[in-house]
Amino acid sequence: MMRKLGKLWLWIVYAFLFLPIFVVIAYSFNAAKYTSAWKGFTLKWYSQLFGNAALIDAVVNTLSVAALAASLATLLGVLAALCLKRTEFPGRQLLHASLYVLTVSPEMVMGISLLIFFISVKLPLGFVSMLIAHTTLGLPFVALTVLARLAEFDEHLVEAARAAIRAAGLEPEEVPVRGGTDGAVLSWKGLPCPNLGTGGFNFHGVLECITAERMDKATEVILNIVGLYARDPA
Numbered sequence: 001m002m003r004k005l006g007k008l009w010l011w012i013v014y015a016f017l018f019l020p021i022f023v024v025i026a027y028s029f030n031a032a033k034y035t036s037a038w039k040g041f042t043l044k045w046y047s048q049l050f051g052n053a054a055l056i057d058a059v060v061n062t063l064s065v066a067a068l069a070a071s072l073a074t075l076l077g078v079l080a081a082l083c084l085k086r087t088e089f090p091g092r093q094l095l096h097a098s099l100y101v102l103t104v105s106p107e108m109v110m111g112i113s114l115l116i117f118f119i120s121v122k123l124p125l126g127f128v129s130m131l132i133a134h135t136t137l138g139l140p141f142v143a144l145t146v147l148a149r150l151a152e153f154d155e156h157l158v159e160a161a162r163a164a165i166r167a168a169g170l171e172p173e174e175v176p177v178r179g180g181t182d183g184a185v186l187s188w189k190g191l192p193c194p195n196l197g198t199g200g201f202n203f204h205g206v207l208e209c210i211t212a213e214r215m216d217k218a219t220e221v222i223l224n225i226v227g228l229y230a231r232d233p234a
Contacts, residue, residue, distance in 0.1 A: 061127065069134035076135070077142025084143070085150045096147075102140040110137060164224035168217055 028046075032039035049055065084096050102110070114133045115125075123129055165172040 061130075065127065065130050065134055068131055069138060072131070072135045073138030073142050077139045078146050080139065080143040081146035081150060085147060099140040099143050102136075103144065107137065160225055160228045164221050164228060167224045168220040170217065170221070 027035045027038075029041050029043065030038055031042040031044075080099075084092060111133065114129075114136065118125060118129050118132075123132075162172045
């Protein structure tokens with residue numbers, strides 16, 4: 001019974017949050033100038049909207065700033081989190097604390113501060129200044145989120161992998177990779193990945209076909225990792 005009441009309450013909350021949005025969408029097709037009464041279906045408001053060049057330019061600029069700022073904030077935030085987590089440098093704790101200050105500072109205060117800064121350095125107000133401002137606002141949230149996940153990561157795994165690779169007579173290479181095709185590159189370099197030989201090499205690149213020598217080295221690395229953990233499970 002309580003479970004059913006919980007689901008009912010959940011739907012009530014969803015309706016409270018999203019029903020007004022659907023009402024606004026429905027009334028956007030209202031022929032009346034005001035939403036006090038329904039006077040028939042029309043598309044004239046949308047024709048006027050798409051005929052307004054200034055408004056379309058504003059939407060394009062908004063979407064461009066949003067996409068670029070989110071991408072830059074993600075990139076810089078991840079790099080900042082890795083730097084704070086894995087390196088020691090003067091002012092590290094102060095920088096870490098400042099991220100929290102930025103997240104709790106009112107956006108109005110941040111906006112005015114950035115405006116004063118842009119004027120003081122004589123940076124023209126426009127697309128670039130908006131991009132910098134929005135990237136600055138988003139960066140601390142990314143950095144703190146990534147830092148929280150890195151805190152759960154066992155750094156001994158990285159050290160064990162390095163030691164195992166060196167024990168096999170190889171020098172570890174630490175470069176950013178993505179999934180999919182990069183898995184084939186890792187296989188080619190000696191670390192077997194799940195996509196090695198998938199589908200009998202159908203629709204796969206030549207880099208997925210590694211030599212027996214490299215496969216032996218990859219096996220040696222894996223055995224070294226197992227040996228390290230057998231001696232020191234912690």
